[in-house]
Amino acid sequence: MFIETCIICVGLFGGSKVSKKLKNILKESDDESEAISSKALRKAGTLDVAYQKFIQKKIDPFFGDVRRCQLQELSATEELPEQEKEANRDMGIASVNMAIAISCELFFPAGLVMTIPFSLYMTLRHYKKMCRSLFKEHRISIAAADSLLTTWALLAGFLFPAALGIFLFAVSLKLLSKTKEISQEKLISVFGRHPRSVWILSEDTEIEIPFEKLQTGDIFVVNVGEIVPADGVITKGMGSLDQQSLTGESQPAEKGTGDQVFASTVLLSGRIHVRAEKAGQETVAAKIGEILNRTVDYKTSLESKTEQIVDRSAVPMLILSGMAYPAAGTSGALAILASNPGYNMRVVSPLSTLNRIKLLSQSSILVKDGRALERLSETDTVIFDKTGTLTLEQPCVSRVHSCNGFSEETLLTYAAAAEHRQTHPIAKAILSAAKERKLNLPDIEDNFYEIGYGIRGILDGRTVRVGSERFMEIEDISVPNIIRAIQETSVMQGNSLVMVAVENRLAGAIELHPAIRTEAREVVAQFRHLGISTYIVSGDHENPTQMLARELGIDHYHAGILPEQKAEIVRQLQKDGKKVCFVGDGINDALALKEADMSVSLRGAATVAVDTAQIILMDGNMANLPYLFGVSKDFKSDQKRNLIITGIPSMICIGGVFLFHFGIYSSILLFYSGLGIGTWRATRPLKQRD
16 A cells, blocks of 8 residues: 555656656565556556646646647647646645645644655755756756755755745746747658558559558559659659749649659649659658758757856855855855845746747747747848748739730630639639639530640630640640740749640730738838848749849848758858848748747748747738847847846845845845846736737
8 A cells, every 4th residue: 555655646746757666666576566556557647647637727828828729739739748747746746845834834833844855855856957967067057056055944944945945946947848849859740741542553553552651663643632752753644743842943843754753742733653762751851851850959958048147156156155154154054045046037037938928929929939039139130931931822813915816804714714623823823813803704514634734625615725835835736926935034034824725726825923922021121120131042943033032122032042052051141140030931941940040930831840940920921020029129128127126136135144144034035025026027018918
């Protein structure tokens, strides 16, 4: 029974890992004892799960429901990270300990001895950190001061102050767990949209197999709207592929027999057979993910400036405490240790961060890691990806060029009717233009079908073809010189042409241009006002990238850039002393997002971009970017003021110990005055918003 009770208690407060260790230590060799231990372990696990759910439902909402919901939207699971579970357990232990301490202090002082086991258990964390910093990092950290303060207070009989200090430390850990990105360790998946199954050819018969079983050398079939599951070469058929997520090119790529295709791209039209050359983790997309997962993410281990200040305060406070001991005794020496201004900031700083994060979440900005706010305030360079970030996925119809006696309305009507069943961006752009002009589309006969670079079928008894110039050549449709000239000009401007033929004559062409986000100009203008330099990096061609940079007023641009080159540009700017924020949304941006000092992505972007970025614009709109930068600068200023304001009572206490022999209870009074002021200031931004 003793074994069972120990395992249940430690399992509830210490977690499953600790209780398993305890089970291994305590269990007897006989089967009966082992059965009891296993039963107790299961019961401990059940209690811990129930406790974590209680914290999630009853306590966590006080830290911001909006951000919690946003995080759950982006996560495949609601399971809490182990570090946050540990913070919840520590909070539970410290709260119980504090409740006992308050009750005993008021009604039964002798009962304070009951707090000693809890206080010692919580102090173990300080000793572990102290040993790690001393013997592995060869430095004296705040953990040394924490260990000495709690142990000395317990030995000297100051049991209530010890319990109070431990409670405040647990509160700071809980607050910190809500501001840092401590999500479960998971491999970044570039196959967030990979097909569950793949159709392969086996002796001229199509067989469906699981995606995981596709091997090099297999010939797989890709139909319209499907994702290419592996890198390979087309052996049969033709089609138009959307490679935007991988290469950044805004226009679909026309592919035929002998051409290379890549995993994670989408077939917009046609039907192709592909021989797999690289499958699974060998594909280009997967290699990007592998690099990301191999890269040491220094940001996850980077201490905030407050944590650095707290650590640096350890040595001076230990020295001052040692100097105070001969003059003011144990109580005075402990008062010096307890008045460390870093202890106030350990609560005030994460509280201030949490409130800023909550403020931003109300504006549809999800900050996954609160430390990002500090780094964002130092940013002087913003790099935008072009396609999908500054421009929208769906293009717009800019002009309709008719020829051979056809009117613009007739041309657009035929094109829209042919595309009405299609879901790719070009079809949507044509249909949108027809709707704007209020055109009535004729009935479409069932024999419409796709053959690679375009669509052919019957409308009003006439054969209509809609597609690229190459499609017209395949169909023996003559393209007039005037349309060829328009084609050359449009390509130079970053636009594209969709040609329309009726019977055996070209009726004309529809010119499409990338649609710029409506908020892009204002965002760039505000960055210029803030003195922030702007760049475009894109896998797209030179001319459209240059024209977009001029139109938006962006300072610099780089075109025809591969994913690894984007990351290299970020590194070069950092070598030049720049603090870089990268804004992107595709697989091809992931390496640069990882490399940048700050990274921002948009809701609805590629899974890997959302996983990698530190900040997500949940409404998919960049309009709030300047506001985000403004909040970060205010946050930095507030942190400095909070440090000064909460440090004043500490300085008074230190002076009081040496001049007036203040004791530990005087330091507690001053400590709470500074903490109260700091807490009020930390919560002020939300109150002002309300």
